[in-house]
Amino acid sequence: xxxxxxxxxxxxxxxxxxxxxxxxxxxxxxxxxxxxxxxxxxxxxxxxxxxxxxxxxxxxxxxxxxxxxxxxxxxxxxxxxxxxxxxxxxxxxxxxxxxxxxxxxxxxxxxxxxxxxxxxxxxxxxxxxxxxxxxxxxxxxxxxxxxxxxxxxxxxxxxxxxxxxxxxxxxxxxxxxxxxxxxxxxxxxxxxxxxxxxxxxxxxxxxxxxxxxxxxxxxxxxxxxxxxxxxxxxxxxxxxxxxxxxxxxxxxxxxxxxxxxxxxxxxxxxxxxxxxxxxxxxxxxxxxxxxxxxxxxxxxxxxxxxxxxxxxxxxxxxxxxxx
Numbered sequence: 001x002x003x004x005x006x007x008x009x010x011x012x013x014x015x016x017x018x019x020x021x022x023x024x025x026x027x028x029x030x031x032x033x034x035x036x037x038x039x040x041x042x043x044x045x046x047x048x049x050x051x052x053x054x055x056x057x058x059x060x061x062x063x064x065x066x067x068x069x070x071x072x073x074x075x076x077x078x079x080x081x082x083x084x085x086x087x088x089x090x091x092x093x094x095x096x097x098x099x100x101x102x103x104x105x106x107x108x109x110x111x112x113x114x115x116x117x118x119x120x121x122x123x124x125x126x127x128x129x130x131x132x133x134x135x136x137x138x139x140x141x142x143x144x145x146x147x148x149x150x151x152x153x154x155x156x157x158x159x160x161x162x163x164x165x166x167x168x169x170x171x172x173x174x175x176x177x178x179x180x181x182x183x184x185x186x187x188x189x190x191x192x193x194x195x196x197x198x199x200x201x202x203x204x205x206x207x208x209x210x211x212x213x214x215x216x217x218x219x220x221x222x223x224x225x226x227x228x229x230x231x232x233x234x235x236x237x238x239x240x241x242x243x244x245x246x247x248x249x250x251x252x253x254x255x256x257x258x259x260x261x262x263x264x265x266x267x268x269x270x271x272x273x274x275x276x277x278x279x280x281x282x283x284x285x286x287x288x289x290x291x292x293x294x295x296x297x298x299x300x301x302x303x304x305x306x307x308x309x310x311x312x313x314x315x316x317x318x319x320x321x322x323x
Contacts (some may be wrong), residue, residue, distance in 0.1 A: 003323065006269075008153045012225055014265040016218045020238075021173055021245045021257035022164075023214035027244075030175055031207040032187030034103040036239050039089055039200025040110030041212040043234035044083040045219025047117055049075030050130050050229060065122045072136040076220040081104035083216020086113070091208035095201045118231040120251040133223050160221055164258075167214060172211075172254045183207055185253075191204065246290055248299050250306020259307060267291055283311040 020038060027035040053075040056067035094105040117124045124130065136159075141152035174180050182203050185193040194200050223229050245264050249256025272290045299306060 015164045018258045018261040019218035020242045021261045023211040025257045027211045030183040037106035037110040039234045039238040040113035041215035042219040045079035045216025046223040048079040049220040064125045079220035080217040086211030087212020088209040131228035186232045250309030253308040258306030
């Protein structure tokens, strides 16, 4: 039973991280935008829904002066919209930048967000974080149907997988639409769509807003599952983990984004339960990073396009030809 509960929890984590990877994929895989602010958008979503759905003073030290105690649905929708808006604001300051310059601006934006949530205790409870975050429909579980007991975690896994599936289908369809083809043209050579009269900065803003919004949605789902959040959950290392998933799976491939996420989450969770009496057991966190780094090197050496990069683009091209 304990193993089943663990697998369900790992599945929820993987689904939430896969949403993050899908959001980053539209930035980098479809549009070629080097975004390092993803952890910041994740934090905006988590804190937005938390502030809206909890009463004031629900931080660990009861410092927080702002809280609205609204329904969870309102918090999740607002988290998605506000994270998307923050993405657009950051993009407005950097939309004409490319490469390393864009990376520096977006990374700085993520750090600014983290510093705000760390220091503005009246709003976020600061470094102590916020607890007591409500779970949607938690009062209805456990639910017994036909002799089968469905626990809350299993329900939440189904909910996150349904949201992930809908997001995957939407973004994959968007990638093969006229809008998506303009994004691909920007990725390959921005001068070409610009010469054809396309307002490329506007397309970049839309791409940034969409990807950031999905990251905010992931943050909201994270907050409502784990009851509590604090600034240490939103370090830059989170962004780099999502980048690793997208690169391993294949930039531009939404199937690859999910597959890369499952691979990385699998490594993280398996190494957490290695026996403590094995050699170098105290170094397991560092071994985990070495394994992820080695996987990146192997994939980039043998399949620079990622595990699913070519296949999905070819399939998309064939479907467009059929239309």
